[in-house]
Amino acid sequence: MQYFNEDTIIYHNGAFAKAIDSKIDLFSQSLHYGYSVFEGIRAYSNVDSKSKIFKADEHFERLKNSALAINMPYPFNKTELIEATYKLLEMNALGDAYIRPLVYAPANMTYALNTESFITIQVWPMQPFLGDKLLRIHSSSFQRPNPNGFKIHAKAGGHYVNSIIASQDAKMKGFDEALLQDMNGYVAEGPGANVFMEKDGKFFTPSLGHILPGITRATVLEIMKDFDLSCEEKKITHDELKIADHVFFCGTAVEVLGWQSLDDHMYEKPWAESISNKIEKAYKALVREDFATYNHIKSTIK
Ligand code: PMP
Numbered sequence: 001m002q003y004f005n006e007d008t009i010i011y012h013n014g015a016f017a018k019a020i021d022s023k024i025d026l027f028s029q030s031l032h033y034g035y036s037v038f039e040g041i042r043a044y045s046n047v048d049s050k051s052k053i054f055k056a057d058e059h060f061e062r063l064k065n066s067a068l069a070i071n072m073p074y075p076f077n078k079t080e081l082i083e084a085t086y087k088l089l090e091m092n093a094l095g096d097a098y099i100r101p102l103v104y105a106p107a108n109m110t111y112a113l114n115t116e117s118f119i120t121i122q123v124w125p126m127q128p129f130l131g132d133k134l135l136r137i138h139s140s141s142f143q144r145p146n147p148n149g150f151k152i153h154a155k156a157g158g159h160y161v162n163s164i165i166a167s168q169d170a171k172m173k174g175f176d177e178a179l180l181q182d183m184n185g186y187v188a189e190g191p192g193a194n195v196f197m198e199k200d201g202k203f204f205t206p207s208l209g210h211i212l213p214g215i216t217r218a219t220v221l222e223i224m225k226d227f228d229l230s231c232e233e234k235k236i237t238h239d240e241l242k243i244a245d246h247v248f249f250c251g252t253a254v255e256v257l258g259w260q261s262l263d264d265h266m267y268e269k270p271w272a273e274s275i276s277n278k279i280e281k282a283y284k285a286l287v288r289e290d291f292a293t294y295n296h297i298k299s300t301i302k
Pocket of ligand 1: 163
């Protein structure tokens with residue numbers, strides 16, 4: 001995947017610059033220790049062919065809260081950042097795009113507080129993340145970080161070493177993706193996605209505390225409420241997942257994507273006939289502001 005070419009423009013500390021001319025300090029505390037925060041956002045061409053950032057406010061709020069959670073100075077203004085992102089999409093002629101803001105630290109080899117932070121926003125054409133085929137999931141032996149040792153609700157760079165090793169391990173074993181437990185052995189989340197299960201027309205998802213509070217997770221909960229579907233946030237065991245009718249991952253990159261199997265267990269009921277599949281379609285309509293399709297899907301829920 002090529003993220004940029006010689007024409008690509010990025011946003012860097014208040015200015016627009018060519019990606020190929022932009023530099024970071026190799027002595028940055030972020031590079032050495034993973035002490036950074038970032039966001040994963042998407043823009044979609046909507047029904048009027050305008051590029052619209054999905055839940056821009058929520059993502060830039062989370063960026064700020066992630067930074068503050070790990071004591072990074074955050075002198076940036078949300079409105080300015082959102083405006084800069086729209087400008088970037090225009091300058092790079094992107095409709096459907098992935099947007100990556102990153103807040104990073106200055107040169108600092110100690111663990112002392114910094115007095116400044118830097119910011120960059122990068123955009124690139126969105127590629128399918130895990131594809132659109134149902135997923136074959138591996139129960140990872142890696143657990144999510146202990147919330148007593150990490151600010152697990154923050155989207156901090158260093159946390160993703162855990163995601164990377166779990167995902168690589170699953171793929172090396174022939175699966176599409178990993179599922180991680182929390183430190184107590186309950187179902188937590190994927191390396192970059194939250195999880196929901198459907199059983200007898202009802203939905204369940206792991207409660208907050210050991211997971212990243214996903215913006216897609218919140219959107220799925222909003223859709224379920226709007227569709228009058230019941231969803232309980234609770235501790236979920238691996239055995240419960242195996243007797244579910246359907247399970248899906250959700251996240252900005254993956255959107256809503258169903259599972260084919262968990263280890264050697266196959267989900268036999270057809271995904272196309274599930275309510276989860278309607279949630280998937282409703283989500284895809286919502287991000288493109290296709291309210292006619294969204295309302296039509298809503299009308300098919302009994
Ligand atoms: N969990 C983790 C660990 C993630 O990295 C992500 C992706 N940001 C998610 C869940 C889903 O979050 P969101 O819906 O906000 O993209």
